[in-house]
Amino acid sequence: MTDAVRTQGLYKRFGHQTAVGGVDLVVPRGSFTGLVGPNGAGKTTTLSMITGLLRPDGGRIEIDGHDVWADPVSVKARIGVLPEGLRLFERLSGRELLMYGGQLRGIPIDEVGRRADELLRVMDLVEAQDKLVVDYSTGMRKKIGLAAALLHNPGVLFLDEPFEGVDPVSANTLIEVLRRYTASGSTVVFSSHVMDLVERLCDWVSVMNRGLVVAQGPLDDVRRGRTLNEAFLDLVGARGNGEEGLSWLGSPA
Amino acid sequence: MARVAGMTLLFVRLKLSLVRGGLRDDAGKQAGFVFSLAAALLAAVAGFALLSLIRLAPSGVALDLVTVAFAVFAVGWIVVPLTAFGLDETLDPARLAVFPLTTRQLATGMLAASATGAWPVASLAALFGGVVALSHGPGGVLLGVPAVVLQFAFCLTASRLVTTALSGVLRTRRGRDLLAVAAIFVVLLVQLPNLLVNRGLSGDPTRILASAGDVLRWTPPGLAAHAIADGGLIGVAELIVVAMAVVVLAWLWIVALRHALVRPDASTGSGGSVRRSGRVSIGRFLPDGMLGAVVAKELKYAGREPRGRVNWIVALFVTVIVTLSLHGQDGGAGLGSVLGPACLAAVMIGLQAGNSFGIDGGSLWMNAVAFSTPRDVRTDLAGRHLAMAVIGVPLLALVSLFAALVAGDAVWALAAAPIAWGVLGVAMGVGAITSVTAPYTYPARLNAFSGAAPGQGGQAFAASFATMLVTGVLTLPVVLPVLFGLTWWAVLAVPYGVGVAWAGRRIASGIGFARLPELLAAVSRPT
Known part of the structure; x- marks a missing residue:
């Protein structure tokens, strides 16, 4: 069986800085994958290149065995994307955004309407469906973004920091939807630096540091008896232990 | 002290x-x-x-x-x-x-x-x-x-x-x-x-x-x-x-x-009234599918996005002012004083098509992840052109009628309006190509005078200027005969404009699809 995602020697540099220096990412089909790494490790750059939003300087990317840059027709129908920063069509309402996205992908309008209504209900956005997206809170934006990414029932879903700035109630909704989605055999890849969450949700972990994958595999293989947080700090080499200097800091005895 | x-x-x-700091690492x-x-x-x-x-x-x-x-x-x-x-x-x-x-x-x-x-x-x-x-x-x-x-x-x-x-x-x-x-x-x-x-x-x-x-x-x-x-x-x-x-x-x-x-920062509190979109959908009158979706989105944006509104209003204002001042200078005038303002309005409206994807900005990724062939880009451009025509065509008819009335003979509108429509078509065709070859970011914080993100001002100016120049040259074949008295020639302006717009989309779709990631990066620069 082919893997859901497989990259070979993926490479990207911006000016003098190498953002991604030869990443070999593997994501088995049907897995719930966490892509973790410190800020600046290259997670967003990697995800942007895999989803066809950023042109790599080198390397190969395959999704379900199809080359992303050579065969966009097969790939783009199979993937759903929730990019970083979440810039949406601000002047459309939530429902209009879903309708637009669905029609853009060639789904008949009646079917789009039916799916949009269900997604809005599950995401608890029925009340806000006619509000313009520009007036949405962060949590609502992530939910409507996820709804738009799921609308065409993709086989692989890429989410960049889906839980960042989201309140616990909305986060719970997002998690429930994603669990149901992977239970059916679809694949989720999401980036995060909240280790507890990754540990709780994922069965497959890829750890990135300084533009490279430093460890990947089933969750238990990566953490080897430790918590994921400890394993992560070991892998990326925790810098500075917070014990040197700062003699002036703190209340006087 | x-x-x-x-x-x-x-x-x-x-x-x-x-x-x-603003200048570091950026030639x-x-x-x-x-x-x-x-x-x-x-x-x-x-x-x-x-x-x-x-x-x-x-x-x-x-x-x-x-x-x-x-x-x-x-x-x-x-x-x-x-x-x-x-x-x-x-x-x-x-x-x-x-x-x-x-x-x-x-x-x-x-x-x-x-x-x-x-x-x-x-x-x-x-x-x-x-x-x-x-x-x-x-x-x-x-x-x-x-x-x-x-x-x-x-x-x-x-x-x-x-x-x-x-x-x-x-x-x-x-x-x-x-x-x-x-x-x-x-x-x-x-x-x-x-x-x-x-x-x-x-x-x-x-x-x-x-x-x-x-x-x-x-x-x-x-x-x-x-x-x-x-x-x-x-x-x-x-x-x-x-x-x-x-x-x-x-x-x-x-x-x-x-x-x-x-005082608390007013931008963080969500206060104030919240706008809701009317449930009466424009989509009902549009064809199902990608084309209809793009037209509906563009029409909504023209109404809801201040940057879009500003462009339309400025085009209208400038035309009215030019019409009135042309009239003031030499009293009665010929067909030229009707044609001039009408074509100016058409070019100013058409210039908006010179950076079609700019108004989407960072949200263009939603299109980019859905477009899998050049055909999709072409449909997108067609939808944008269609939406612009839905507003622009009646508006140009009004402008022509206004200019003709000011100049003293309403009949001149019959020649000016088709030519203005033709010029709009040409501007859209040329604009389709500049949209994919020289795209730039509209600043999120609107200002009416410089329309690009920091550092892209020169490029924005060059793109608009090129659109204007090429549009001017391409419209000569329909405008000149009319100015020289062949008034019936105006009939040809509309099919000519439609043809140029079609050709522009055809060329632009190939280039645009191949450059989708670069296009996305160019219109979503931080402002």
């Missing part, structure tokens, strides 16, 4: 390092900075020279001229930072709210920071031209220097007062939308005297100047100008009044600043 001086120096250094921005420095130097020299040359005029006229010039400087200082630059980082007091600064340190520091920079120094240099123009003898020069410095201080404090008082408003989305619409009225106001002069309502420029001079005589800029000319004790008295005006403005500014520091 020493603390205030040290803090002032710190603010100046902060401003300088912000400028330096385009560095070139733009050098260009702007050169332009400021040129403006300083030219402004100084022009003001100095006023000395050659009769003394009464010279005094009125300098008075008006000083007043224009003050108005410029108030308006330009609001519209053209928004708030730059040193000037937003909210960013400094957490530091333990006294209002006085803050006030002098921010004043010094806003005097730091090429353009403030250039305007100070130019103002000194007023001393050359008006001073008689050493007394005039002796008073002239403080007069110019006070006038400069007046400009700075007035400018700071207005930006600070409005900074709360400017930080909300609604306030910025409002300002965008207000900017149009500024444009209209600037055009108004021009229009009046053209209409010949008040033909004598020296009379206008004299009355303007009289009105402005007792404003602080007028007083400063008169102080230089009067010299002596009267001059000193006038300068004292200007200095008092500056102190009052500074005091008001400190009050506004204190208020701004403790």
Whole structure:
């Protein structure tokens, strides 16, 4: 069986800085994958290149065995994307955004309407469906973004920091939807630096540091008896232990 | 006192390092900075020279001229930072709210920071031209220097007062939308005297100047100008009044600043009314599928996005003004005076198509992840063109009718309207190609005068200029025969325009699809 995602020697540099220096990412089909790494490790750059939003300087990317840059027709129908920063069509309402996205992908309008209504209900956005997206809170934006990414029932879903700035109630909704989605055999890849969450949700972990994958595999293989947080700090080499200097800091005895 | 001086120096250094930081690692921005420095130097020299040359005029006229010039400087200082630059980082007091600064340190520091920079120094240099123009003898020069410095201080404090008082408003989305619409009225106001002069309502420029001079005589800029000319004790008295005006403005500014520091940032509270989209959908009248979806989205954006609205309104305003002033200049006119405004409106509307994807900005990724063939890009462009035609075609018919009525014969509209539609088609076709070859980011914070993200201004200008030039050349085959009397030729304009638009989309779709990631990056630069 082919893997859901497989990259070979993926490479990207911006000016003098190498953002991604030869990443070999593997994501088995049907897995719930966490892509973790410190800020600046290259997670967003990697995800942007895999989803066809950023042109790599080198390397190969395959999704379900199809080359992303050579065969966009097969790939783009199979993937759903929730990019970083979440810039949406601000002047459309939530429902209009879903309708637009669905029609853009060639789904008949009646079917789009039916799916949009269900997604809005599950995401608890029925009340806000006619509000313009520009007036949405962060949590609502992530939910409507996820709804738009799921609308065409993709086989692989890429989410960049889906839980960042989201309140616990909305986060719970997002998690429930994603669990149901992977239970059916679809694949989720999401980036995060909240280790507890990754540990709780994922069965497959890829750890990135300084533009490279430093460890990947089933969750238990990566953490080897430790918590994921400890394993992560070991892998990326925790810098500075917070014990040197700062003699002036703190209340006087 | 020493603390205030040290803090002032710190603010100046902060401003300088912000400028330096903005230029790091970006050749385009560095070139733009050098260009702007050169332009400021040129403006300083030219402004100084022009003001100095006023000395050659009769003394009464010279005094009125300098008075008006000083007043224009003050108005410029108030308006330009609001519209053209928004708030730059040193000037937003909210960013400094957490530091333990006294209002006085803050006030002098921010004043010094806003005097730091090429353009403030250039305007100070130019103002000194007023001393050359008006001073008689050493007394005039002796008073002239403080007069110019006070006038400069007046400009700075007035400018700071207005930006600070409005900074709360400017930080909300609604306030910025409002300002965008207000900017149009500024444009209209600037055009108004021009229009009046053209209409010949008040033909004598020296009379206008004299009355303007009289009105402005007792404003602080007028007083400063008169102080230089009067010299002596009267001059000193006038300068004292200007200095008092500056102190009052500074005091008001400190009050506004204190208020701004403790007031919550209005942009974080979601307050205010929330807009809901009507459930009556435009989509009902549109074909199902991608084309209909794009048209519906574009039409909604034209109504809901202030940047979109501004473009349409400006196009309309300029056309009306040009129509009226053409009429004023030579009374009755031929078909040319109908065709001119109609085609101008068509080009101005069509220019919006020169950066079709810019209005989507960062949200263009949603299209990029869905488009899997060049055909999709072509459908997208077609949808955008169709939406523009839905609004533009009736609007151009109205403009043609208006121009024809002003020119004296409504029948001319029958020739002008089809040609304007044809020109719109050509502009869309050309614009499709510039949209994919030279895309740029529209700034999120709207300003009506420079329409691109920092560093992309030159490119935006070049793209618009190229669209205009190529459109002009391509429309010659339909416009020229009509101007030479072959009026029925106008019938061909519409199919010609449709053809060019089709060809433009066809060429652009291939290029655009191959460049999707670059396109996305170009329209979603940080602003």
